[in-house]
Amino acid sequence: VQLLESGGGLVQPGGSLRLSCVASRFRMSSYAMSWVRQAPGKGLEWVSTISDSGNSAYYRDSVKGRFTISRDNSENTVFQQMNSLRIDDTAVYYCVQARGSGELFDAFDMWGQGTLVAVSS
Amino acid sequence: DIVMTQSPDSLAVSLGERATINCKSSQSVLYRSINKNYLAWYQQKPGQPPKLLIYWASTRESGVPDRFSGSGSGTNFTLTISSLQAEDVAVYYCHQYYSSPDTFGQGTKLEIK
Numbered sequence: 001v002q003l004l005e006s007g008g009g010l011v012q013p014g015g016s017l018r019l020s021c022v023a024s025r026f027r028m029s030s031y032a033m034s035w036v037r038q039a040p041g042k043g044l045e046w047v048s049t050i051s052d053s054g055n056s057a058y059y060r061d062s063v064k065g066r067f068t069i070s071r072d073n074s075e076n077t078v079f080q081q082m083n084s085l086r087i088d089d090t091a092v093y094y095c096v097q098a099r100g101s102g103e104l105f106d107a108f109d110m111w112g113q114g115t116l117v118a119v120s121s
Numbered sequence: 122d123i124v125m126t127q128s129p130d131s132l133a134v135s136l137g138e139r140a141t142i143n144c145k146s147s148q149s150v151l152y153r154s155i156n157k158n159y160l161a162w163y164q165q166k167p168g169q170p171p172k173l174l175i176y177w178a179s180t181r182e183s184g185v186p187d188r189f190s191g192s193g194s195g196t197n198f199t200l201t202i203s204s205l206q207a208e209d210v211a212v213y214y215c216h217q218y219y220s221s222p223d224t225f226g227q228g229t230k231l232e233i234k
Contacts, residue, residue, distance in 0.1 A: 043227050044216070058222075060222045099176060105159060108163075108173060111170035
């Protein structure tokens with residue numbers, strides 16, 4: 001049972017990236033999914049959450065209007081579209097799953113290995 | 122936003138000894154109607170993603186050794202490792218999921234003395 005992220009890379013300030021996260025060997029449709037990032041050598045920072053149905057989404061203030069989280073439950077995949085990227089968005093982005101089925105506010109019991117987003121000119 | 126403050130920032134403990142990490146939230150994370158504290162602890166080893174150790178402040182995740190325990194309520198919480206093992210060297214984070222945005226403590230680096 002695992003989460004596998006992809007889509008990271010090097011991008012110039014103002015550019016865009018789309019991260020994907022595929023769940024293998026379990027159905028993610030019953031769980032809220034989130035993105036958590038970690039800048040190099042720094043701590044953990046929550047970025048966004050989407051409800052199990054996809055009807056509700058939440059963002060940290062610094063990414064509102066620039067990032068969009070979405071999901072395709074038929075493909076067992078969650079996405080994060082990141083536009084107008086800034087240097088301080090540089091981080092490893094982890095796809096994470098809420099522990100409890102149907103729970104929006106919960107601990108994160110499954111983490112992907114992360115994908116590195118580097119924003120630099 | 123709820124601010125999570127861990128102490129100490131780093132800690133060195135001898136093998137077999139007790140390690141204690143504290144986490145204080147700027148407001149209560151206790152949901153009184155269900156008597157649950159929306160507080161989790163994670164362990165992160167170098168080059169790895171974090172691993173959930175404790176949720177609801179004191180419930181051990183499946184597969185986590187029983188030397189790890191969580192306690193506290195309201196705004197003050199503690200992660201205790203009863204007998205430090207070499208494989209426990211890591212950075213530990215607390216996390217509140219009581220209200221959005223979720224927030225994490227700054228991390229506590231645990232080393233062997």
